[in-house]
Amino acid sequence: MGNIVKISMKPVSYYSKLDELSLVRNLRDIPSVENVIYVDCGMEFEVDKAICDWNQFKDILSLFIRYEVDINQLKTIVPDEEVEAWFLAPERKWHKRLVASD
Numbered sequence: 001m002g003n004i005v006k007i008s009m010k011p012v013s014y015y016s017k018l019d020e021l022s023l024v025r026n027l028r029d030i031p032s033v034e035n036v037i038y039v040d041c042g043m044e045f046e047v048d049k050a051i052c053d054w055n056q057f058k059d060i061l062s063l064f065i066r067y068e069v070d071i072n073q074l075k076t077i078v079p080d081e082e083v084e085a086w087f088l089a090p091e092r093k094w095h096k097r098l099v100a101s102d
Helices: 017-028 054-066 072-077 081-088 095-100
Strands: 004-009 033-039 042-048
Touching: 004 054, 004 072, 017 033, 017 042, 017 054, 054 072, 054 081, 072 081, 072 095
Parallel strands: none
Antiparallel strands: 004 042, 033 042
16 A cells, blocks of 8 residues: 555536546556545545556646646655756656645
């Protein structure tokens, strides 16, 4: 259980019902993502850190950026030091969003 991290995507604004279904499908297609559920104004899911790799992390990050959800909680699922350096690098377009909430 120590490798499982609960993640919340709230609030999420969908452009249509198909957009909402697309988010659910995309989350469920990521191998390290489990137990995707609807919650008030968004989604919750679990990430198995033991199998979350670089590509899966980028897939999750891209969904958070696409749906304009706070990305700070993704710090808890960074798979390794290389990805962490990439994610936290000051030149990343999302860096100000990370620093602003620290």
